Amino acid sequence: MYKIAVLPGDGTGLEQVTEGLKVLEAAKNKFGFKMETVHYDLGGERYLRSGDILPESVLEELKQCDAIFLGAIGHPDVKPGILEKGLLLQLRFQLDLYVNLRPVKLFPGVSTPLKDKGPQDIDFVVVRENTEGLYAGAGGFLRKGTAQEVAVQESVNTRFGVERCLRYAFEYCRNKRTRRKLTLCGKTNVLTYAFDLWERAFHELGPEYPEVERDYAHVDAISMWMVKNPEWFDVIVTDNLFGDIITDLGAMIQGGMGIAAGGNIHPGQVSMFEPIGGSAPKYTGKGVINPLASICAGAMMLDHLGETAAAKCIENAVAKVCKEKLKSLNAGQMGYSTSEVGDLVAKML
Ligand code: IPM
Ligand code: MN
DSSP, rough: OOEEEEEEEEHHHHHHHHHHHHHHHHHHHOOOEEEHHHHHOOSSSHHHHHHHHSSSHHHHHHSSSSSEEEEEEEOTTTTTTHHHIIIIHHHHHTTTTEEEEEEEEOOTOOHHHHHSSTTTTTTEEEEEEEHHHHHEEEEEHHHETSSSSSEEEEEOOOOHHHHHHHHHHHHHHHOOOOOOOOOEEEEEOOTTHHHHHHHHHHHHGGGOOTTEEEEEEEHHHHHHHHHHOOOOOOOOOEEEHHHHHHHHHHHHTTTTTOOOEEEEEEEEEEEEEEEOOOGGGGGGTTTOOOOOHHHHHHHHHHHHHHHHHHHHHHHHHHHHHHHOOSSSTTTTTTOOOHHHHHHHHHOOO
16 A cells, blocks of 8 residues: 655646546546545645644654655745745755656657657656755855855765765666666866766766666756767666756657656655646646646656566557647646546547
């Protein structure tokens, strides 16, 4: 019996998770696993009403679940940073979800802005470190608000944190991929401390994974090649901020935020799955948001829980719906409403 915490969050988050859950329910009936859900109303509305962002008692309950299914965080009436840091990043840190896994896969029939590139060219995975780097919150102000103000924001890279992320990437590459090429994305020409550590750890661990081909590229060059030669990539491993940036680029080349999903993972522990796009408040309640990202996040969650056949089946159903049904993956242009897209995938399954 899987116990799933559902956090719809803000904006279109609820519409998205509703369809994600619809498909998970269909998969449950087809594959015979058991699942119960517990809903939590964390997000902007609750914060505005009560001041709560992530109460300790809720965090403790989340730790008792098998997985967390998240919608989206971000409310137009709450100053940027409060919910992002207080809720999303807190969950990543407090649950020690040290990998942010973001597949970039173009399904047949989905249009990509990359001219002359197709599904055979765009199929890679980004392993983003998820608990350190510039996200760790190290730094501070000096003489804030004066003409001599100083703001320092430091990137924290521990050997322990880097190594466990690299190991995950090596293992993912060896166990889940056929090409088995792992590219370290860094900036060794300028960030000569942080990425020196990353690069040394990468090559020190490498011999333990002889099946995996090692490759290195600077983040700026990767941004260029993701557009020009995405077929060069199989698995990319990188730090928190670079991973954040290149996965938005990745989302665009795989067809947009409507389909991009990610997992915040600590192997063997409660992990959290989410569409990587935001809460898209302007579309809230209109039934136009694309739920495929949430549906794909659900598939990643099942994969994490060991329900690999069910996960694969959802992915195939999504691919078929993209190919045979949807006019576009963009909000409001799908040719179907949000809940109709959920129905299509559930039925296809
Ligand atoms: C993401 C988001 C978050 C991040 C924000 C909302 C804090 O952009 O999941 O990629 O920067 O990690
Ligand atoms: Mn991001």
